[in-house]
Amino acid sequence: MRIHISPTDGVPIYLQIVQQVRRLVAGGELMEGEELPSIRSLAERLVVNPNTVSRAYRELETGGVVVFSRGLGTFVAASDRRMANEEKRALLAQRLDSVILEGRQMGVTFDELLDLMRERGLAVAPDDQTEGEMEVTRG
Secondary structure: OOOOOOOOOOOOHHHHHHHHHHHHHHOOOOOOOOEOOOHHHHHHHHOOOHHHHHHHHHHHHHOOOEEEEOOOEEEEOOOOHHHHHHHHHHHHHHHHHHHHHHHHHOOOOHHHHHHHHHHHHHHHOOOOOOHHHHOOOOO
């Protein structure tokens, strides 16, 4: 499980863990039933207090992302595909909101942002889509 934290990020470390686990689950890198590292081992790997990892895991459990089984460990919870897609959209929407706000602060228009999104989409993953798939209806 690839998790990287940044103490200077401004986002509490436990939330960085929560957000990254959610992204890994939504992106299919962590599959239903897959075991997460123990609290102690993840804390050691990230060089953080075990209470920080414990808090993140509790929040993930409360959100239905993981289930804890005493004596067995913490596992990715079962969810239907639709929920995973909703989760993906929510995560991407948060990131896009930040980009849009930052663009507005720089004086970039919405149309310019759409053009940049189309351009970057083709540059980053040219085999995954055609320009037609990147079309956006403006209205």
